[in-house]
Amino acid sequence: MSVALYARGGGVGCGAKAAAAARRPGRGGGAAAAQPGSVYRSHLVFERLWPDIRDDASSASAAASSLSSTSWRRSMLMTSHYQNPGELWMPCVNRKLIRPELPPSNGYLMIEANGGLNQQRLSICDAVAVASLLNATLVIPAFHFNSVWRDHSKFGDIFDEDHFIETLKQHVRVVKELPVDVLTRFDHNISSIPNMRTKAYSSPNHYMQKVLPELLELGAVRIAPFSNRLAQSVPSNLQALRCFVNYQALRFAGPIRVLAEDMVERMVKRSTLTGGKFVSVHLRFEEDMVAFSCCTYDGGLKEKTEMENARERSWRGKFHRHGRVINPEANRRDGKCPLTPLEVGMMLRGMGFDNTTSLYVASGKIYNAEKYMAPLRQMFPLLATKDTLALPEELAEFEGHSSRLAALDYSVCLPSEVFVTTQGGNFPHFLMGHRRYLFGGNAKTIKPDKRKLVLSFDDPNIRWNRFKRHMQDILHHSDMRGTALRKPNDSIYTFPMPECMCQQDGMM
Numbered sequence: 001m002s003v004a005l006y007a008r009g010g011g012v013g014c015g016a017k018a019a020a021a022a023r024r025p026g027r028g029g030g031a032a033a034a035q036p037g038s039v040y041r042s043h044l045v046f047e048r049l050w051p052d053i054r055d056d057a058s059s060a061s062a063a064a065s066s067l068s069s070t071s072w073r074r075s076m077l078m079t080s081h082y083q084n085p086g087e088l089w090m091p092c093v094n095r096k097l098i099r100p101e102l103p104p105s106n107g108y109l110m111i112e113a114n115g116g117l118n119q120q121r122l123s124i125c126d127a128v129a130v131a132s133l134l135n136a137t138l139v140i141p142a143f144h145f146n147s148v149w150r151d152h153s154k155f156g157d158i159f160d161e162d163h164f165i166e167t168l169k170q171h172v173r174v175v176k177e178l179p180v181d182v183l184t185r186f187d188h189n190i191s192s193i194p195n196m197r198t199k200a201y202s203s204p205n206h207y208m209q210k211v212l213p214e215l216l217e218l219g220a221v222r223i224a225p226f227s228n229r230l231a232q233s234v235p236s237n238l239q240a241l242r243c244f245v246n247y248q249a250l251r252f253a254g255p256i257r258v259l260a261e262d263m264v265e266r267m268v269k270r271s272t273l274t275g276g277k278f279v280s281v282h283l284r285f286e287e288d289m290v291a292f293s294c295c296t297y298d299g300g301l302k303e304k305t306e307m308e309n310a311r312e313r314s315w316r317g318k319f320h321r322h323g324r325v326i327n328p329e330a331n332r333r334d335g336k337c338p339l340t341p342l343e344v345g346m347m348l349r350g351m352g353f354d355n356t357t358s359l360y361v362a363s364g365k366i367y368n369a370e371k372y373m374a375p376l377r378q379m380f381p382l383l384a385t386k387d388t389l390a391l392p393e394e395l396a397e398f399e400g401h402s403s404r405l406a407a408l409d410y411s412v413c414l415p416s417e418v419f420v421t422t423q424g425g426n427f428p429h430f431l432m433g434h435r436r437y438l439f440g441g442n443a444k445t446i447k448p449d450k451r452k453l454v455l456s457f458d459d460p461n462i463r464w465n466r467f468k469r470h471m472q473d474i475l476h477h478s479d480m481r482g483t484a485l486r487k488p489n490d491s492i493y494t495f496p497m498p499e500c501m502c503q504q505d506g507m508m
Contacts, residue, residue: 260411273382283422341361351474432447
């Protein structure tokens with residue numbers, strides 16, 4: 001989920017829920033009245049535990065070196081605990097797709113995708129499903145320029161247009177642009193084409209009853225914006241088509257694929273201590289995310305001023321409207337605050353990932369990176385990012401294009417042995433679904449319960465053994481949610497089972 005979507009009500013920042021939390025008894029007050037988990041003290045916990053963390057790694061290394069050369073070092077990546085359990089699921093979307101011969105088109109559908117990379121991806125997949133429902137010809141989606149993402153990329157800059165059109169040709173007609181004769185009917189002005197404003201999560205019936213008649217009459221309609229404009233639960237053939245688009249028709253453009261493949265190869269070579277396996281972390285600690293969360297860390301007045309400026313720059317007064325209450329303590333207790341790099345590192349070390357673990361960090365520009373990334377590098381010296389895996393000249397054509405850079409991160413995270421999500425949003429949701437689809441239905445994902453996590457970070461006097469027990473308990477509860485079937489209100493892009501996968505004997 002992009003920050004822009006959070007700002008429209010997709011998550012808790014400084015809005016009504018935070019205000020409600022502030023009004024609950026015992027939820028406000030100063031530091032003396034703060035409930036456990038309300039205040040950021042993780043840097044103090046790290047200072048207390050760092051000698052133990054360091055000694056723990058040294059002890060593990062010494063123990064490993066005393067074993068035969070064929071034995072692996074103690075690493076969560078190499079233990080049986082992290083093997084895929086349960087029944088194997090396989091992709092079978094092709095078997096589930098209905099393929100009648102395409103009848104003559106009812107007209108042209110244009111949509112405008114907004115948000116970041118995976119919000120755009122969601123809109124594209126849903127647009128193909130709606131085009132199939134309406135028997136419309138889909139025009140390659142336009143991307144809306146967003147004030148937060150600030151990326152002018154077009155569809156073909158991120159995705160392979162020709163592959164998209166060719167892969168879908170038996171299911172939905174797709175063209176790169178509206179034909180001249182159709183555009184002439186609207187005075188060569190796309191804005192003259194009626195915009196069928198559609199509510200979020202509209203049902204297939206809505207499109208058939210409201211949009212189809214206009215399409216048949218005018219020959220072209222557009223829907224802008226087109227974010228989350230199709231219901232989560234739709235007929236099985238549309239669900240299968242959504243998966244077909246997401247996992248087969250949508251592939252990244254050539255320049256992204258070439259560099260991403262090189263980066264994955266380099267990451268594997270860096271991971272020799274764990275047999276080529278590595279952990280990927282989606283770290284949401286960019287300035288805009290920290291600002292939107294309205295959480296408070298350890299930066300004092302300087303941090304407060306920077307966050308106020310960032311909120312005003314991106315959301316212009318939204319957080320100062322009447323009735324808005326900023327309550328950082330409630331947000332932190334409720335698990336709404338982005339984890340700092342330090343917290344991610346301590347969590348993983350407590351879970352058992354030692355300092356031989358290769359870590360890939362996927363992120364935008366980290367807020368106050370010099371300060372916050374330093375302890376993470378201390379704990380995981382084999383840490384890499386796209387800036388360290390790729391040469392400056394290789395990244396040059398992607399700089400200033402957040403969606404293309406996110407595509408590189410997505411591509412490196414996809415084949416990782418373990419994926420760690422820290423803040424929610426479309427990136428981890430799509431990635432978790434994609435990894436489930438590729439890896440037998442149960443990709444190894446750590447999705448910590450941050451309401452429990454902040455309690456362990458609240459006590460500067462906590463001992464390392466106790467901290468480790470807490471982290472391993474959080475890991476155990478995260479593991480229990482590994483294999484999951486989609487429920488009615490869940491996204492097919494996060495839970496592709498059972499509509500797009502079959503047990504054991506499934507086939508592509």
